[in-house]
Amino acid sequence: MSIAEQSADLPTLEQQMQAIGAGARTASLALAQASAETKNKALTAAATALRDQRPAILAANAEDMAEAEGRLSKAMLDRLKLTDERVEAMATGVDEIAALADPVGDVIASWERPNGLKISRVRVPLGVIGIIYESRPNVTADAGALCLKSGNAAILRGGSESFRSSSAIHAALVAGLEAAGLPAAAIQRLPTRDRAAVGLMLKMADSIDIIVPRGGRSLIERVQAESRIPVIAHLDGNCHVYVDAGAGLEMARQLTVNAKLRRTGICGAAETLLVDAAVAGSHLGPIVNDLLEAGCEVRGDAATQAVDPRVVAAGEADWDTEYLDAIIAVKVVDGVDAAIAHIREHGSQHTDCIVTDEAAAAERFLNRVDSAIVLHNASTQYADGGEFGMGAEIGISTNRLHARGPVGVEQLTSYKYVVRGDGQCRP
Numbered sequence: 001m002s003i004a005e006q007s008a009d010l011p012t013l014e015q016q017m018q019a020i021g022a023g024a025r026t027a028s029l030a031l032a033q034a035s036a037e038t039k040n041k042a043l044t045a046a047a048t049a050l051r052d053q054r055p056a057i058l059a060a061n062a063e064d065m066a067e068a069e070g071r072l073s074k075a076m077l078d079r080l081k082l083t084d085e086r087v088e089a090m091a092t093g094v095d096e097i098a099a100l101a102d103p104v105g106d107v108i109a110s111w112e113r114p115n116g117l118k119i120s121r122v123r124v125p126l127g128v129i130g131i132i133y134e135s136r137p138n139v140t141a142d143a144g145a146l147c148l149k150s151g152n153a154a155i156l157r158g159g160s161e162s163f164r165s166s167s168a169i170h171a172a173l174v175a176g177l178e179a180a181g182l183p184a185a186a187i188q189r190l191p192t193r194d195r196a197a198v199g200l201m202l203k204m205a206d207s208i209d210i211i212v213p214r215g216g217r218s219l220i221e222r223v224q225a226e227s228r229i230p231v232i233a234h235l236d237g238n239c240h241v242y243v244d245a246g247a248g249l250e251m252a253r254q255l256t257v258n259a260k261l262r263r264t265g266i267c268g269a270a271e272t273l274l275v276d277a278a279v280a281g282s283h284l285g286p287i288v289n290d291l292l293e294a295g296c297e298v299r300g301d302a303a304t305q306a307v308d309p310r311v312v313a314a315g316e317a318d319w320d321t322e323y324l325d326a327i328i329a330v331k332v333v334d335g336v337d338a339a340i341a342h343i344r345e346h347g348s349q350h351t352d353c354i355v356t357d358e359a360a361a362a363e364r365f366l367n368r369v370d371s372a373i374v375l376h377n378a379s380t381q382y383a384d385g386g387e388f389g390m391g392a393e394i395g396i397s398t399n400r401l402h403a404r405g406p407v408g409v410e411q412l413t414s415y416k417y418v419v420r421g422d423g424q425c426r427p
Contacts, residue, residue, distance in 0.1 A: 021207025023185035046176025075265035125151035134215035237267030246358030268383030
């Protein structure tokens with residue numbers, strides 16, 4: 001057989017995608033009927049496989065890191081990097097998902113009508129979920145495990161930079177499925193770096209029920225523009241810390257540095273600091289100094305520049321920027337209402353925090369800031385499904401419909417109405 005004839009026998013990318021979609025649809029029917037015990041067995045086995053296959057996962061990640069060196073920013077490299085601790089955290093996360101209550105079949109509400117009809121609203125899986133993500137290979141484990149727990153099949157498309165890492169992690173998830181007798185097609189990953197696969201995936205409305213993109217603005221915008229499938233997404237994590245007049249200085253210093261610098265490359269990292277003019281004289285200088293001494297670039301308004309010569313002048317674009325890096329914009333505002341107005345104009349409705357000991361100011365902020373997550377006296381870095389006790393998350397949604405905030409197992413279900421009667425006919 002000639003090379004040309006061999007090539008002609010190979011499936012095209014479109015045919016591969018159709019086969020993946022068909023496999024996922026069939027697997028979703030099996031998962032929807034799988035018992036909680038079976039799903040948990042698969043998850044526990046997957047967590048064990050992640051630990052057992054740690055050397056292979058780290059070796060694959062080392063290859064990805066070597067290829068990405070010099071091409072990705074420091075923050076993006078941190079997202080990509082796996083360590084013994086991060087692999088263990090993935091495995092622990094899968095174990096925690098297994099320990100969660102099974103949402104499928106949960107009766108959300110029930111009532112009886114005067115005519116005797118008994119009506120229940122019951123959780124059911126969404127079906128097949130397509131997840132498109134960048135850089136962070138741990139999303140492979142989080143997304144696959146959450147979809148499995150919620151009875152959904154998953155089609156995963158990780159970033160090209162984490163191709164080898166995601167493949168190694170996916171192998172551990174498949175080992176878990178096989179150990180529990182569930183179809184391997186329940187969690188699939190696209191076996192190609194070809195960007196055309198994303199375009200095909202976004203048109204597979206017959207095979208995929210929901211698309212969840214997790215990445216930068218360009219990815220999210222592309223998905224929202226091209227998808228023929230409903231999307232759960234957020235555009236940016238332009239998160240704010242507002243230090244109110246009632247804030248204690250030490251708490252404000254600690255929370256701001258943690259919110260910005262604990263991990264700069266996550267969507268819950270603070271990108272703008274707002275300080276009430278009433279405490280700018282006492283609070284602004286120490287907080288700015290803490291940030292600068294920790295290696296963070298500070299871009300500030302005139303009042304912020306006045307407290308430290310190392311502060312760079314902020315431009316208008318800085319108030320709208322998700323840096324995902326050791327950079328923060330700082331502005332002095334005239335009280336809580338001015339802070340709320342700034343967040344309303346420039347925020348991304350992701351995660352915003354107020355630091356204050358004044359209960360009235362806190363309640364005003366929490367009630368009037370329309371973000372998926374609002375916090376009082378807690379770091380924005382807590383914007384995480386695992387920290388919310390949800391085991392893990394597929395992402396933080398800024399949508400208003402279906403799911404908002406961390407997208408965990410409950411958010412990956414829909415519901416149906418189950419009606420029981422004893423012969424009622426509608427007059």
